[in-house]
Amino acid sequence: MKQINPQFLKMGLHQKQEDNIVQCLICERKCKITAGKFGYCQTRINKGGKIYSIIYGLIPAISFNPIEKKPLYHFYPGSIAITIGTYGCNFNCFWCQNHHLSHPKEKIHTLALNASKYIPPKEIVQMALRNSCKGTSVSFNEPTLLFEYSLELFKLAKKEGLYNTYVSNGYMTKEVLRHLINCGLDAINIDVKGDVNMVKKYCGAENEKIWRNIVYAKEHGVHVEITTLLLEGFNTNELTIKTISEKILKEVGEDTPFHISRAFPYYRSHEFNFTHSTPKSSLYNAREIAINSGLQYVYLGNVTDNDYQDTKCPNCSQVVIKRNIYGIDKMNLDKNGRCMHCGHFISII
CATH class of the missing domain: 3.20.20.70 (Aldolase class I)
Known part of the structure; x- marks a missing residue:
């Protein structure tokens, strides 16, 4: 029988329950998974009483x-x-x-x-x-x-x-x-x-x-x-x-x-x-x-x-970052992250 590439398998956070049931602790669904079965997301399997991801390194x-x-x-x-x-x-x-x-x-x-x-x-x-x-x-x-x-x-x-x-x-x-x-x-x-x-x-x-x-x-x-x-x-x-x-x-x-x-x-x-x-x-x-x-x-x-993607200074309302569709046209911030029009600090990393 064909097997999943073992490199795709990685043990995940889990907690053992009774009767070979294992609880996945990755998300708040906290699926309780029986032996050989998958959780809600279909990426976690109960294999030998442990939870494994089957998509580790599977990057399409x-x-x-x-x-x-x-x-x-x-x-x-x-x-x-x-x-x-x-x-x-x-x-x-x-x-x-x-x-x-x-x-x-x-x-x-x-x-x-x-x-x-x-x-x-x-x-x-x-x-x-x-x-x-x-x-x-x-x-x-x-x-x-x-x-x-x-x-x-x-x-x-x-x-x-x-x-x-x-x-x-x-x-x-x-x-x-x-x-x-x-x-x-x-x-x-x-x-x-x-x-x-x-x-x-x-x-x-x-x-x-x-x-x-x-x-x-x-x-x-x-x-x-x-x-x-x-x-x-x-x-x-x-x-x-x-x-x-x-x-x-x-x-x-x-x-x-x-x-x-x-x-x-x-x-x-x-x-x-x-x-x-x-x-x-x-x-x-x-x-x-x-x-x-x-x-x-x-x-x-x-x-x-595009105007609705621009960042405007909340103090003076001037544009401090002018954007196009997924890009930057112009930045009006100084090296300390302050508006070049009024000096107001803009919360940008």
Whole structure:
């Protein structure tokens, strides 16, 4: 019988239960997995009474992207990050914009069986250096599923002076987040899907655990930015936007960048009658609500209006970073990160 390349197997955090059941401790689903079976994300297997990842070094997606594409607007603006991803997700959002990786048509176990190329973390770092990247980013699918790989990647990247970033749904356990930070996680963009009810109904998750991780990351020195993908009729109402905005303000501060992005009807959207991309008017309205709630830096994504990607000084309203679609045109900041028009400090790393 064909076997998975042993290089793709890596023992993960787990806790033994009774009767050969093992509990995975990677994300807050904390799946209890019986012998030979997989957890919710289909990337963790109970093998011999231990949890193993089957995607360690299975990296089907590699690209060299501006850090703005994450999006991370206040972290090394204008730099390039080698960006990697694998298969699987611990959510099953019907609107998933990267479903070809998060929820591939073939079973992930089958993809791992048929995969031929193992890419060690050191090779990713070498590729980053050869291509003049300033850092790494684990993205595309849910990066938490590459937790074990990330630990090694981050340590190696740090030795070469590179930064490390995640683009995540934020549903990892606190223990996983702590390990990531200790190994060199510098910045994270966390996708807040909506209010408590929406996250519970469509993601099967607890919103407060996502916010717990947002706060924990911020308190432990990680640069944090928040994204909400707007789906017309699901999370575009004023109360939802105001609730998210006020939560950002209260938990991580007024200078936390908030990205409001336009959703398109991908994956299983038609099953839920989400059949047209979210109107720009809904994004403009959401941005106004967020700004009126007290947030200083509110950006719009997946729109062609570049003005809504610019960073403006909250003191004098002058543009301090002029952006194009995923790039920098001009920066009006001095070497100390202050606005060149009025001297106000802008919270940018």
